[in-house]
Amino acid sequence: MFGRVLVANRGEIAVRIVRALRDMNIRSIAVFSDADRGALHVRMADEAVHIGPAVSTESYLHQGRILEAAKKHRADAIHPGYGFLSENADFAAGCAREGMVFIGPSAQSIRRLGSKTAARTLAKQAGAPVVPGSEEPATELEHARALARDIGYPVLLKAAAGGGGKGMRRVNAESELESAVRDAASEAERAFQNGEIYIEKVIEKARHIEIQVAGDHYGNLVHLGERECSLQRRHQKIVEECPSPWVARHPELRAAMGDAALKIARAAEYDNLGTVEFLADDRGNFYFLEVNTRLQVEHPVTELVTGYDLVQLQLRIAAGEALPFSQKDVAWQGWAMECRVCAEDPETNFFPSPGKIVQLREPSGPGVRLDSGVYAGWTVPLEYDPLLAKLVTWGRDRDAAIQRLQRALCEYTITGVETNLTFFREILDDAEFRAGKLSTEFVADFFGRRKPRAAAPEQLEMAVALAAAAYSQPRLRTLAAQGAECVDSRWLSEGRGQLLR
Amino acid sequence: MKWQVMVEGRAIEIDSQQLDGVLPVEAGVYSVLLDGASYEIRIQPSGRGLTASAGLIASAAGRRFAVEVNDPRDASRSSRTAIGSGRQNVTAPMPGKVVRVLVEAGDLVETSQGLVVVEAMKMQNELKASRPGRVIEISAREGETVGAGDTLVVLE
Numbered sequence: 001m002f003g004r005v006l007v008a009n010r011g012e013i014a015v016r017i018v019r020a021l022r023d024m025n026i027r028s029i030a031v032f033s034d035a036d037r038g039a040l041h042v043r044m045a046d047e048a049v050h051i052g053p054a055v056s057t058e059s060y061l062h063q064g065r066i067l068e069a070a071k072k073h074r075a076d077a078i079h080p081g082y083g084f085l086s087e088n089a090d091f092a093a094g095c096a097r098e099g100m101v102f103i104g105p106s107a108q109s110i111r112r113l114g115s116k117t118a119a120r121t122l123a124k125q126a127g128a129p130v131v132p133g134s135e136e137p138a139t140e141l142e143h144a145r146a147l148a149r150d151i152g153y154p155v156l157l158k159a160a161a162g163g164g165g166k167g168m169r170r171v172n173a174e175s176e177l178e179s180a181v182r183d184a185a186s187e188a189e190r191a192f193q194n195g196e197i198y199i200e201k202v203i204e205k206a207r208h209i210e211i212q213v214a215g216d217h218y219g220n221l222v223h224l225g226e227r228e229c230s231l232q233r234r235h236q237k238i239v240e241e242c243p244s245p246w247v248a249r250h251p252e253l254r255a256a257m258g259d260a261a262l263k264i265a266r267a268a269e270y271d272n273l274g275t276v277e278f279l280a281d282d283r284g285n286f287y288f289l290e291v292n293t294r295l296q297v298e299h300p301v302t303e304l305v306t307g308y309d310l311v312q313l314q315l316r317i318a319a320g321e322a323l324p325f326s327q328k329d330v331a332w333q334g335w336a337m338e339c340r341v342c343a344e345d346p347e348t349n350f351f352p353s354p355g356k357i358v359q360l361r362e363p364s365g366p367g368v369r370l371d372s373g374v375y376a377g378w379t380v381p382l383e384y385d386p387l388l389a390k391l392v393t394w395g396r397d398r399d400a401a402i403q404r405l406q407r408a409l410c411e412y413t414i415t416g417v418e419t420n421l422t423f424f425r426e427i428l429d430d431a432e433f434r435a436g437k438l439s440t441e442f443v444a445d446f447f448g449r450r451k452p453r454a455a456a457p458e459q460l461e462m463a464v465a466l467a468a469a470a471y472s473q474p475r476l477r478t479l480a481a482q483g484a485e486c487v488d489s490r491w492l493s494e495g496r497g498q499l500l501r
Numbered sequence: 502m503k504w505q506v507m508v509e510g511r512a513i514e515i516d517s518q519q520l521d522g523v524l525p526v527e528a529g530v531y532s533v534l535l536d537g538a539s540y541e542i543r544i545q546p547s548g549r550g551l552t553a554s555a556g557l558i559a560s561a562a563g564r565r566f567a568v569e570v571n572d573p574r575d576a577s578r579s580s581r582t583a584i585g586s587g588r589q590n591v592t593a594p595m596p597g598k599v600v601r602v603l604v605e606a607g608d609l610v611e612t613s614q615g616l617v618v619v620e621a622m623k624m625q626n627e628l629k630a631s632r633p634g635r636v637i638e639i640s641a642r643e644g645e646t647v648g649a650g651d652t653l654v655v656l657e
Contacts, residue, residue, distance in 0.1 A: 356596050358545055358649050359529060359560075410563040415545050416596075416649075425563050456509075456564055459535060464559045464566050465506035465513040467531035467542035470523040471557065472504065472570040474590050474652070 001319050002026055002076040002101070007045065008066050009081030012373035012389055013297070014041030017079050020311035029073045031066060033059035035381040040373050047073055054383045060084045063091050067098050077101035077318060079311075083385070086294035087114050103318040105215075105272045105293050112268045113291040116160050117198050119264075123288040126267040128260040131279060131287040133200035144181050144199060145174065151201050157181060159188035160196035165235025167191060170202060203287065205439040206279040208232070209244050209253075210292075211261035212302050214313060215270045220323045223258040224306050225332050227298055230438035231427070233350050238420070238443070239427065240298035241337040242305045245398060245436025246280060257286055264291065273314050279440075297340065297390070300369060304336035304394040335401040336394045339409070339424045342386040346423035354382035358416030363408035367394045367401075370408075380417055388419070398436065402428050426453065507569040508559075529650060544568070546592065546649050588637070591616055591628055591654040593647040602643055603627075604654065608636045617641045617653045630656060 006029040007017045014030060018041060021028040030045035035054035042048045049069035052059035059065065061084055070078055078095050080086035080103070089110040095102035104110070113119045121135050132151055137160055138144040148155045148171065157180055159167030167188030169180040181197065189195035212224040228244030229237040247253045261276035268291070275296045277289040299310045308325075317323070344350045360376040372389035374380065380388065391408055395401035409425050427433055430446060439445075456464075502517040522534040526541075533540040540561055547556040547567065557568040597619040604616050615627040616636075634656035641653035 358596065359543055361543075412563075413543055413560050415543060415558065415560055422563060422565065453564075456562075456566070459538060460540065460562060460564075461508045461511060461566070462513060463533040463535050463538075463540040464508050464542055464561055464568060465515055466519060466523050466533050466535070467540075467544055467561075468506050468508075468557055468559060468568045468570050469504045469515045470520055470525065470531055471529070471544040472572075473520075 001321075002315065004029060004073065004075050004077075005103070005315070006031065006049075006066070006070040006073065006075035006078045007041065007081065008060070008070075008078050008085055009083070010036055010039060010041055010060060010373070010384065011387060012371050013081040013083075013295070014039075015044055015373050016371050017081060017311055018044050020309060020315065023309070024312060024315060026315070029070070029075055031060070031069055033383075035383055038378065040375055040378070049073060054381060056084065056383065063088075063094055066091075067094055067100075070095075070100055071098060075100055077103050077315075079103040079314070080294065082292075082294050082297055087292070089114055101318050103272070103314050105268075105270055105274060109268045109270050110293045113264075113270075113274075113293050114161065115196075116158060116162060116290050117196075119291055120198075120288070122267050123264050126263040128264050128288045129286065131200045131203060131289065134198045136198070137196040138199050139181070139185055139196055141178060141181055144197075145177060147199050148174065148177060151199060154202040156200045156202050157184040157197050158200060159184065159192060159194070160198055161192035161194035162188055165232075167197060168235050203279045203281055205441060206230075206281055207244070207246055207438055208237070208277065208289075208440055209246065209257065209280050209286065210275050210277040210296075211257050212273070212275055212296070212299070212310075213261050213265045213270065214273050214310075214317070214323060215265055216317045216323045217271050217320060218322050220326070221262050221265050221270065222323060222325070222327045222330060223261055224302050224308065224310075224330055226254060226257060227296075227301055228438065229298060230440050231442050232440055233346075233443050237298060238340050238342075239338065239424070240301055241335065241398070241401070242301040243332060243335065245438065248398075249436075250284060253280070253284070253286070260286070260288065264288065272317050273310055297387075298338055300371060300390060300392045301336040301338050304369065304392060305332050305334060306330060307333070334394055334396050335398045336392060337398075337401045337405050338390050338392040339405065339420075340387055341389045341391055341412070341414075341424075342420050343380045343388055343417040344386045344420060345418040346420050350420070352382070352386040353418035354380045354386070355417045356380075357388075357414060359413060360415075361411065361413040362389075363391065363411035365408075365411075367404045368408045369393070388414070388417075399434075402434070426450070502572075505571045507571070509566050509568075589632070589634060589656040590652045591630070591656065593619055593628070593649055593651045593653055596648050597626070597646070599641045599643055599645050599647060599653070602639060602641050602654075604636050604639070606636050606639055610634055610636060610656065619647065619653075628653060632656075 004027045007014045018028045028045040030042050030048040031051045032042045033054050051065045085091040089107040092102040092107040134147045138147050154172045157169040167184045169184045171180045184197050185195040207230045209226050209228050215221040226244050227242045229240040231239035275292040278286045280286040343353045356379045369392040374388045393404035504515045506513045524532045526532045531542045543560040547558045559566040559568045600620045601618040610630045613629050617628045637657045638655035
């Protein structure tokens with residue numbers, strides 16, 4: 001096993017990886033930009049290296065600086081997390097050149113699957129169903145126009161190198177195509193330094209269901225079941241769960257999708273953790289979408305239901321160990337659900353809300369897991385993703401998991417920045433959500449039928465008024481601080497002195 | 502002492518005896534016991550209003566409330582009232598850095614007169630007097646960082 005691992009990421013995922021490393025007695029090395037000197041992942045790691053200015057291309061995306069930091073701190077391996085360099089085949093190859101292990105699949109597997117168009121071709125050849133669409137890039141407008149006509153509107157433009165909804169545009173009619181191609185290509189260029197886009201048919205009211213796969217260097221491959229991630233805003237997931245309510249109703253789908261995912265992974269000679277994404281319609285069809293050749297943001301829901309630590313598993317596989325279990329050992333117990341807590345305002349189209357976290361109360365208790373990257377007093381930088389934390393709960397069934405998530409959301413308080421915490425409480429109360437009727441258009445539909453929230457109980461408003469009146473009294477505002485001074489009272493020090501005698 | 506507190510636009514009258522059930526437990530956090538029910542309320546300045554009587558945001562039971570506290574004795578007096586209508590703490594509505602202190606101890610100030618300039622999120626905010634008075638204490642120091650709710654100037 002490795003002795004020292006550099007974590008080439010920031011925020012909650014860097015904290016998550018540092019924890020796995022400590023669980024395995026491996027020394028962790030954090031990297032940080034100018035904006036992240038005080039970040040939680042830097043505070044928690046064993047070692048930390050400054051890698052440049054706040055802008056990602058000069059720090060977290062800068063391969064040279066990260067490799068240099070890893071060499072300087074004598075890292076055996078680099079964990080890329082998700083986003084940033086995690087799906088960059090050149091970086092994976094660069095690690096190998098410097099004699100370090102890239103914790104992820106081989107550069108060759110990333111290349112085969114990283115380009116979305118290449119992955120579609122590979123999936124088709126492996127016998128998996130794919131969404132009708134183009135197999136070659138369609139960045140030229142005339143080419144795109146012909147392809148879109150063949151496929152039939154509405155179509156979806158997607159970045160070939162993409163992920164995270166960047167460079168994605170829905171086009172309903174040919175008249176919208178030209179500007180959409182231009183926007184998608186330039187967004188893709190900015191996000192991935194690759195402006196190639198391709199075209200897919202839009203599957204209406206689809207569910208997003210993905211299969212977690214794990215492979216080792218000896219050809220063993222297993223799947224760890226599905227996650228449903230249909231709730232999305234701006235093409236980015238915000239609520240994920242395992243099992244999928246759809247698969248729970250059609251249990252044969254887990255094996256069918258699992259098989260399709262393993263075929264694709266086998267064809268790519270996949271040798272670490274990865275996620276094969278599918279779209280499912282309401283007639284029992286499913287279509288291959290893409291493979292994420294990295295750890296997924298929503299991996300905790302699979303961890304809670306299967307009992308495996310996926311980050312530790314990544315490390316073991318990368319260190320050359322064989323998968324410690326086979327497909328028949330994988331069992332799913334209960335239900336897990338995750339909310340992505342972001343510094344953003346759902347009332348203004350999820351606009352990011354960077355700033356200083358003034359107060360923070362984090363939920364805990366039975367069945368609650370919080371993967372957080374922030375603390376009270378931390379300023380959420382405006383340069384990066386607004387994800388603050390992932391709140392995950394486990395219950396014996398879906399209702400129990402939801403009930404715990406509601407309870408945990410109620411305990412959770414973040415002030416100073418806008419967050420989507422109360423928005424999640426409304427979503428979890430929604431009858432359609434409770435019934436498991438999910439689709440990628442759920443959030444948009446929800447805004448359409450959303451009722452104004454019932455007024456708060458009068459007694460709660462009274463309690464708020466009392467607290468506010470107390471706050472307006474300097475005497476009552478500082479009472480807590482005076483309490484702190486009491487700790488140094490002579491009685492206490494006298495008492496302590498006597499205890500020591 | 503009596504207050505009128507606006508909670509989400511609804512006026513609630515409070516008198517000081519009712520505050521017996523309110524215990525400050527952490528900075529800006531209050532435990533409120535009311536007819537046997539227990540509530541935890543978090544209060545912070547809204548950061549929007551920039552005068553001393555700025556609005557507050559309360560968080561409780563997974564909800565947020567826009568709150569404003571009015572001391573009815575202030576409201577009953579016109580803004581022309583002379584000096585000496587009680588102490589008033591001018592506090593920082595959000596965390597930031599004190600850029601300039603515009604007054605000195607002993608100064609007489611008019612309504613809307615600038616007292617302190619605080620910089621936050623790359624913007625400079627001038628904190629103004631919400632009524633006339635005399636500066637009796639200045640706790641703000643130029644260049645110092647302040648937290649939300651910190652007292653900067655005390656008026657009398």
